[in-house]
Amino acid sequence: MALEKIEKPNDIKQIEEAELSVLAEEIREFLIRRVSEHGGHLASNLGVVELTMAMHLYFQLPEDKIIWDVGHQSYTHKLLTGRKEGFETLRQFGGMSGFPKRKESDCDSFDTGHSSTSISAGLGYAAARELTGDSYRVVSVIGDGALTGGMAYEALNNAALLETNFIIVLNDNNMSISENVGGLSSHLGNLRTAEAYQGLKTGVTNSLNKIPVYGERMVERIRRTKSGIKQLLIPGMLFENMGITYLGPVDGHDINAMLRIFREAAKVNGAVLVHVMTQKGRGYLPAERHPARFHGTDAFEIETGLPKKRRTTANYTDVFSTVMRKLGERDTKVAAITAAMEDGTGLKRFHNMFPERFFDVGIAEGHAVTFAAGLAAAGLKPVLAVYSSFLQRAYDQMLHDVCIQDLPVTFAVDRAGLVGSDGETHQGIFDLSYLSSIPNMTIMAPKNKWELSDMVKFAVNFGHPIAIRYPRGQAYDGLKEHRAKIIYGKSEVICWNNQILQGMMDIPAVQGGGPSGELSLGSKGGKVKLALLAVGSMVKTAEEVWQQLKEEYPCTLVNVRFVKPMDTELLDNLAETHDLLVTMEENVLSGGFGEHAVRYLENLRCQNAEGCQSKPKGWENGSGKEKPRQARILNIAIPDVYVEHGNVEVLRKELGIDSESVAERIREAVRALETN
Ligand SMILES: Cc1ncc(C[n+]2csc(CCOP(=O)(O)OP(=O)(O)O)c2C)c(N)n1
Ligand SMILES: CC(=O)[C@@H](O)[C@H](O)COP(=O)(O)O
Ligand SMILES: [Mg+2]
Numbered sequence: 001m002a003l004e005k006i007e008k009p010n011d012i013k014q015i016e017e018a019e020l021s022v023l024a025e026e027i028r029e030f031l032i033r034r035v036s037e038h039g040g041h042l043a044s045n046l047g048v049v050e051l052t053m054a055m056h057l058y059f060q061l062p063e064d065k066i067i068w069d070v071g072h073q074s075y076t077h078k079l080l081t082g083r084k085e086g087f088e089t090l091r092q093f094g095g096m097s098g099f100p101k102r103k104e105s106d107c108d109s110f111d112t113g114h115s116s117t118s119i120s121a122g123l124g125y126a127a128a129r130e131l132t133g134d135s136y137r138v139v140s141v142i143g144d145g146a147l148t149g150g151m152a153y154e155a156l157n158n159a160a161l162l163e164t165n166f167i168i169v170l171n172d173n174n175m176s177i178s179e180n181v182g183g184l185s186s187h188l189g190n191l192r193t194a195e196a197y198q199g200l201k202t203g204v205t206n207s208l209n210k211i212p213v214y215g216e217r218m219v220e221r222i223r224r225t226k227s228g229i230k231q232l233l234i235p236g237m238l239f240e241n242m243g244i245t246y247l248g249p250v251d252g253h254d255i256n257a258m259l260r261i262f263r264e265a266a267k268v269n270g271a272v273l274v275h276v277m278t279q280k281g282r283g284y285l286p287a288e289r290h291p292a293r294f295h296g297t298d299a300f301e302i303e304t305g306l307p308k309k310r311r312t313t314a315n316y317t318d319v320f321s322t323v324m325r326k327l328g329e330r331d332t333k334v335a336a337i338t339a340a341m342e343d344g345t346g347l348k349r350f351h352n353m354f355p356e357r358f359f360d361v362g363i364a365e366g367h368a369v370t371f372a373a374g375l376a377a378a379g380l381k382p383v384l385a386v387y388s389s390f391l392q393r394a395y396d397q398m399l400h401d402v403c404i405q406d407l408p409v410t411f412a413v414d415r416a417g418l419v420g421s422d423g424e425t426h427q428g429i430f431d432l433s434y435l436s437s438i439p440n441m442t443i444m445a446p447k448n449k450w451e452l453s454d455m456v457k458f459a460v461n462f463g464h465p466i467a468i469r470y471p472r473g474q475a476y477d478g479l480k481e482h483r484a485k486i487i488y489g490k491s492e493v494i495c496w497n498n499q500i501l502q503g504m505m506d507i508p509a510v511q512g513g514g515p516s517g518e519l520s521l522g523s524k525g526g527k528v529k530l531a532l533l534a535v536g537s538m539v540k541t542a543e544e545v546w547q548q549l550k551e552e553y554p555c556t557l558v559n560v561r562f563v564k565p566m567d568t569e570l571l572d573n574l575a576e577t578h579d580l581l582v583t584m585e586e587n588v589l590s591g592g593f594g595e596h597a598v599r600y601l602e603n604l605r606c607q608n609a610e611g612c613q614s615k616p617k618g619w620e621n622g623s624g625k626e627k628p629r630q631a632r633i634l635n636i637a638i639p640d641v642y643v644e645h646g647n648v649e650v651l652r653k654e655l656g657i658d659s660e661s662v663a664e665r666i667r668e669a670v671r672a673l674e675t676n
Contacts (some may be wrong), residue, residue, distance in 0.1 A: 071112035093646025113425025116149025145176030148362030160243030248275030321346030372461035388428025417586030424647030433591030445536025544659035594635030
């Protein structure tokens with residue numbers, strides 16, 4: 001067993017050359033078995049087995065620095081650096097991450113997860129090396145998909161100035177998650193087969209030679225100019241013209257060929273791009289046939305490649321997919337955009353049905369947003385479907401290109417909230433904060449699958465920037481009967497003091513101390529009145545909390561619906577009629593719904609203070625109305641931390657946002673209120 005001999009970094013160097021192919025096979029078997037148990041990024045990892053082995057044979061770790069772009073293809077690297085045991089806990093809570101992590105190993109030089117960062121980080125290492133006088137080698141490994149991201153070009157542009165060695169390995173498997181797109185992809189396609197290139201080169205020369213006198217002269221003239229010769233002889237002219245040496249293409253499954261090219265690359269003084277061609281999914285037939293399906297997979301049966309658990313219910317992405325199909329049919333102005341996540345965001349159907357109105361822009365979220373702004377300015381109704389954590393990349397484009405101009409772009413923000421096994425880099429727990437800070441942006445979150453559908457329909461005809469955030473996974477199909485019409489800025493009250501309502505009309509009017517007439521916090525013998533204000537996915541949790549607490553306290557349950565603008569009329573009402581308002585959201589506390597609600601009510605409290613000049617209308621002393629009673633607020637949200645990988649249910653418990661923890665936190669808060 002060759003793999004057994006690998007216990008620590010550089011052990012691969014002790015493996016006989018003849019045994020390397022056995023090692024590659026064992027690594028593939030190992031990865032297929034381990035990923036089949038709990039899921040993970042299989043196809044990309046199977047594709048880079050020999051490439052990773054060649055790098056570990058040539059470079060010395062941890063001294064040399066290997067930086068993996070996205071990092072989803074780093075499993076063989078983990079194996080070769082002594083982390084075989086970690087695979088039993090891959091992507092599980094407390095276990096080994098599916099991405100490179102500096103805290104996990106000193107052979108992981110840079111943490112990744114989002115795309116197109118590796119060249120910038122590698123260049124940083126290379127520049128630092130010049131300053132510190134170190135002599136380590138730096139290698140950034142970037143995929144053809146990741147090379148569609150703008151940051152990679154910014155880094156290449158900068159790397160061209162470097163005067164010391166910096167190796168960029170372009171791992172070209174002719175695939176992003178799904179088919180790779182765009183001009184660069186076509187360019188790589190042209191370079192991909194050396195034979196095709198050789199044919200083209202010979203073809204050009206032959207054709208010119210065929211032109212009597214002039215043709216021969218042109219060939220001669222081209223040969224005499226340096227760049228002309230390169231045009232004819234060097235495939236990677238695009239990179240060469242930028243000042244980056246291009247080597248390749250080389251077969252990424254031929255270890256010796258790669259070792260030869262790394263030796264050459266290491267001699268270059270400056271940035272050098274090594275073009276390596278690999279096959280995504282290599283060595284496992286289902287993954288070779290369906291690389292997109294096995295890009296990131298749940299647990300599966302090895303024999304068939306079928307998922308171990310069949311999905312029986314729709315997830316939010318399916319619901320979005322269906323409503324987009326309907327909207328596309330109804331309105332030819334509706335266009336859909338994805339940044340390389342056609343499958344993940346559910347836009348495949350829209351693509352198939354309306355190819356002319358579907359745009360995959362590559363891994364380029366910033367560009368996607370400004371492109372959507374352009375479509376909107378030209379009169380279309382663009383819907384950009386994007387994961388919450390990837391949209392972080394496009395903050396300025398949302399602000400500068402969409403919202404200042406108040407353009408009607410719909411942001412379908414998928415994977416909002418905890419996403420689970422991908423961990424820190426992918427948790428969608430910041431969007432409410434970053435979206436809330438942008439003027440002109442409206443933010444909604446659905447409680448269940450019907451509401452997502454209603455919200456998307458509302459959004460495309462809204463006429464202004466609007467974001468709908470919904471979580472990864474199964475769509476909630478409870479609370480079906482609560483489907484009040486969506487009214488801009490209005491929340492939906494599901495139950496009031498334990499009494500289930502149907503729509504806004506039923507909310508009791510605010511009179512004195514509220515519906516029951518009790519004025520103060522339990523002190524007059526009444527029970528503390530709770531109001532749960534839950535955002536999106538937390539409505540289901542709030543419903544469970546209500547079930548647990550309804551015997552103890554009268555409880556109101558509100559589906560917030562609009563995080564921005566907040567339903568301040570309802571907040572005023574709740575603050576007057578309830579004792580404790582509990583905000584619940586799967587977002588960080590900072591800048592989230594809860595914090596905005598606190599600030600709003602604090603302002604109100606301040607305005608109502610004695611001597612304050614600007615009291616809200618209707619609350620003036622002596623106006624005949626009581627001063628509003630100000631409820632206390634408990635914020636349930638994600639604390640100021642990065643949330644690691646793990647099962648979502650486990651993470652929710654750890655963070656204290658599952659229903660049992662929330663119920664307990666409420667009981668504690670009530671006890672504190674009663675004793676104060
Ligand atoms: C900013 C950002 N957007 C989207 C993604 C989702 N994503 C992860 S891998 C990937 C495709 C990468 O393709 P490539 O670099 O060619 O690697 P391969 O999977 O083919 O090995 C995408 C779109 C991401 N990780 N980061
Ligand atoms: C590595 C990466 O960014 C994607 O592959 C991501 O893991 C997809 O996540 P979903 O499984 O939620 O689509
Ligand atoms: Mg690729």
